[in-house]
Amino acid sequence: MQKHTIVALVQDRPGVLSRVVGLVRRRGYNIESLAVGHSEQPSVSRLTIVVESEDVEQVTKQLYRLIEVIKVSDVTFDPTVEREMAVVKLHAPASVRHEIISMCGVFEAKVVDVGTTTLIIEMTGTPSKVENFLEVVRPYGIKEMMRTGRIAMVRGSRGHNAGEYIESAA
Amino acid sequence: MSETRTGAQIMCEALIRENVEVMFGIPGGAIMPFYHAMWEYREKLRHVLCRHEQGAGHAAEGYARSTGRIGVCIGTSGPGVTNLVTPIADAMMDSTPLLAICGQVGSLVLGKDAFQETDITGITMPITKHNYLVKRAEELPYVFKEAIHIATTGRPGPVLIDITKDAMQKSIVPNWDVKLNLPGYKPNYHGNRKQIREALRMLAHAKKPLIIVGNGIIQAGASDELRAFAERLGIPVLTTLHGIGALPESHPLNIGMPGMHGWVHANRAIQDCDVLFNIGARFDDRVTGKASTFAPNAKVIHVDIDPSEIGKNVKVAVPIVGDARNVLKALLEDMPAQEELAALHSNASDWMEHIRDMQDQHQGKQQYVNRAKTENMALPPHDVYAGISEMLNLHGNYHVVTDVGQHQMWAAQLLDYNHGPRTLITSGGAATMGFAVPAALGVAVANPDSIIWAICGDGGFQMTNQEMATIMQEGITNIKVAVINNGYLGMVRQWQELFENKRYSGTPLSGPDFVKLAEAYGWKGIRVERSEDVRAAIEEANNTNGPVLIDFRVEREVNVFPMVPQNKSIGEMLTTEADM
Numbered sequence A: 001m002q003k004h005t006i007v008a009l010v011q012d013r014p015g016v017l018s019r020v021v022g023l024v025r026r027r028g029y030n031i032e033s034l035a036v037g038h039s040e041q042p043s044v045s046r047l048t049i050v051v052e053s054e055d056v057e058q059v060t061k062q063l064y065r066l067i068e069v070i071k072v073s074d075v076t077f078d079p080t081v082e083r084e085m086a087v088v089k090l091h092a093p094a095s096v097r098h099e100i101i102s103m104c105g106v107f108e109a110k111v112v113d114v115g116t117t118t119l120i121i122e123m124t125g126t127p128s129k130v131e132n133f134l135e136v137v138r139p140y141g142i143k144e145m146m147r148t149g150r151i152a153m154v155r156g157s158r159g160h161n162a163g164e165y166i167e168s169a170a
Numbered sequence B: 001m002s003e004t005r006t007g008a009q010i011m012c013e014a015l016i017r018e019n020v021e022v023m024f025g026i027p028g029g030a031i032m033p034f035y036h037a038m039w040e041y042r043e044k045l046r047h048v049l050c051r052h053e054q055g056a057g058h059a060a061e062g063y064a065r066s067t068g069r070i071g072v073c074i075g076t077s078g079p080g081v082t083n084l085v086t087p088i089a090d091a092m093m094d095s096t097p098l099l100a101i102c103g104q105v106g107s108l109v110l111g112k113d114a115f116q117e118t119d120i121t122g123i124t125m126p127i128t129k130h131n132y133l134v135k136r137a138e139e140l141p142y143v144f145k146e147a148i149h150i151a152t153t154g155r156p157g158p159v160l161i162d163i164t165k166d167a168m169q170k171s172i173v174p175n176w177d178v179k180l181n182l183p184g185y186k187p188n189y190h191g192n193r194k195q196i197r198e199a200l201r202m203l204a205h206a207k208k209p210l211i212i213v214g215n216g217i218i219q220a221g222a223s224d225e226l227r228a229f230a231e232r233l234g235i236p237v238l239t240t241l242h243g244i245g246a247l248p249e250s251h252p253l254n255i256g257m258p259g260m261h262g263w264v265h266a267n268r269a270i271q272d273c274d275v276l277f278n279i280g281a282r283f284d285d286r287v288t289g290k291a292s293t294f295a296p297n298a299k300v301i302h303v304d305i306d307p308s309e310i311g312k313n314v315k316v317a318v319p320i321v322g323d324a325r326n327v328l329k330a331l332l333e334d335m336p337a338q339e340e341l342a343a344l345h346s347n348a349s350d351w352m353e354h355i356r357d358m359q360d361q362h363q364g365k366q367q368y369v370n371r372a373k374t375e376n377m378a379l380p381p382h383d384v385y386a387g388i389s390e391m392l393n394l395h396g397n398y399h400v401v402t403d404v405g406q407h408q409m410w411a412a413q414l415l416d417y418n419h420g421p422r423t424l425i426t427s428g429g430a431a432t433m434g435f436a437v438p439a440a441l442g443v444a445v446a447n448p449d450s451i452i453w454a455i456c457g458d459g460g461f462q463m464t465n466q467e468m469a470t471i472m473q474e475g476i477t478n479i480k481v482a483v484i485n486n487g488y489l490g491m492v493r494q495w496q497e498l499f500e501n502k503r504y505s506g507t508p509l510s511g512p513d514f515v516k517l518a519e520a521y522g523w524k525g526i527r528v529e530r531s532e533d534v535r536a537a538i539e540e541a542n543n544t545n546g547p548v549l550i551d552f553r554v555e556r557e558v559n560v561f562p563m564v565p566q567n568k569s570i571g572e573m574l575t576t577e578a579d580m
Helices: A016-026 A056-064 A094-107 A127-140 B007-017 B032-038 B053-067 B085-093 B120-127 B137-152 B165-169 B193-205 B215-220 B223-233 B264-272 B324-333 B338-344 B348-361 B365-369 B381-395 B406-414 B436-446 B458-464 B467-473 B490-499 B514-520 B531-543
Strands: A003-011 A030-038 A044-052 A069-074 A080-091 A110-114 A118-125 A142-147 A151-154 B022-025 B046-049 B071-075 B098-104 B130-134 B158-164 B209-213 B237-239 B254-256 B275-279 B299-304 B318-321 B398-402 B451-457 B479-485 B524-528 B548-553
Touching: A003 A016, A003 A056, A003 A151, A016 A030, A016 A044, A016 A056, A016 B120, A056 A069, A080 A127, A094 A110, A094 A118, A094 A127, A118 A127, A127 A142, B007 B032, B007 B137, B007 B165, B022 B053, B022 B436, B032 B098, B032 B165, B046 B436, B046 B467, B053 B071, B053 B085, B053 B098, B053 B436, B053 B458, B053 B467, B085 B098, B085 B120, B085 B158, B098 B120, B098 B137, B098 B165, B120 B130, B120 B158, B130 B137, B137 B158, B137 B165, B158 B165, B193 B275, B193 B299, B193 B318, B193 B324, B193 B338, B209 B223, B209 B264, B215 B223, B215 B324, B223 B324, B237 B264, B254 B264, B264 B348, B275 B324, B381 B398, B381 B406, B381 B451, B381 B479, B381 B531, B398 B406, B398 B436, B406 B451, B406 B479, B406 B490, B436 B451, B436 B458, B436 B467, B436 B479, B451 B458, B458 B479, B479 B514, B514 B524, B514 B548, B524 B531, B531 B548
Parallel strands: B022 B046, B022 B071, B071 B098, B098 B158, B130 B158, B209 B237, B209 B275, B237 B254, B275 B299, B299 B318, B398 B451, B451 B479, B479 B548, B524 B548
Antiparallel strands: A003 A044, A003 A069, A030 A044, A080 A118, A080 A142, A080 A151, A110 A118
């Protein structure tokens, strides 16, 4: 099934995330990742949802049925900047530590914590680059991992300026 | 207007400001402040005390469906509001404007499993158009305004407001100067003109065009425009269960109901047509049968106010998002000149003739009514409907409210609806048994001059007949209940007979003596066991100035035909048991 990246602007009201997630679930679509946070407008939140669906048009139409959903777009085939962050705690005894740190240099990943036998590494990049990095470090032993899920923004002047859709930032 | 009000008083005033006149409900602990306040406003805000919240919800639905105005129901926290869940789901499926007002425990104990606490906003999230939890009295003027706006505009639907007890009790100076802030909610009422012209071009050039109409025509009040448009192009019209009444059944272009229990000629017309123009129906699976085989030769034009309905079940060539009435008006405005149409449409009469031929071949209404199987029966259900139909069309000012099951399909098939939209009130999408008696209560409250026939099976009737007490207490005289009593959950039994080798598992049903039950409630009760007594009983019910129940003891194992078996093409209909 095709994976689609959907960007949605929603009114920042209690329960809105629950509505979005509930709708996607009950219509039978599978969420691969979901990232949510503030947009440039105080009253508007912005979501990036990666969803598996044969019929993504129905997903967007159904999302529009939610009163608090302001704008939904499938940006899968648009030119976008896509980013994801992974924070990984690696098994890193002294013997392999230098090897791992040099690997981080290649991927522009940051070592953010050094323990006696562990390293915590912060890796930010395109989802595929993050995936590559994780492949490379996996043999050392991943003790913990947390990924943020994808966030996406359309390049150039076209996009999702929240201010265009609301009259006043109430 | 800068006087202090309690939250509960604000709720009453907000409803009055939105022209609400009637509410159906039951009090309880958390909602008590609202009941305390509504006493002061009782001249303007009538409260109908129901016997069960499900009854209150369906009554509000009946009120809304028969008028187009918002129906309001009330329940207290916990079981009070969970009892409202069924009518809310029903209103969601049938796009009924409904406002459910719920009491919630105090905000200080919210989330602590307090007495009668239930997360009703969580429970109803998937079955409401929108819902609210209000914890501060200050929010009430805005929330009520927005809630009623959402429930009644665009594609109507149920909205629930859950209000904590302390928000109702708190005294504040309300600010009524509120402006709606709904950047994401802007229903599109006017269809795209280019698409409308394309639709018109396709219809004018079609050889076998067909119109199918649903609830959208009724909700938009577009019956006149529909009639004018169909007549101008001479296109036959199908009315779905919720489209019944959009065009009188006596109209020469009305070819009846399609779908699982629609007419053979109606379904064949869909399979044969080359352009199918759907206005405000949602291609429900009970209409399409197996969707992949539906209307195989047709280009589909679909008008709906809800974009998500277009292309959901059936592939659409020309989508038009808009209000049915506005779109039909635009179509009429852009109509080519009569001469031009005549040139294009020289074969319109052939197509209509073809459909009527199919109708004659595959039997019309009357043949189904009088078919051989029912000849030796003391009381075939069809005879009851013949009597009711005759009386309704004599009387003119009527509403039919049905429950769900065999009797409902017969009510759709066998009664002739010739007196306008909103005359058949039935639970379609959710198909909620127990709908009829309480919904009839709501219809009667809204339409005191109409005569309301609630047609029920003995199964559904026993689910909500406690509202007979409400009807009595309210002094309502214009409700007549016809129980089509066959001692079975009949539609399930029919499927068991046809598809499950007559294993009548869980379907034989006993009941009390319904005549005595009616009398116990203070109603008149009549029993009819023979066809020759049908008309006299109906006349007696009509002439009685008070609620009447007729217990029609019909033949027990009669089936609804024609029928499309589930997941079969609508081209493959069964017309009798012999077709199995």
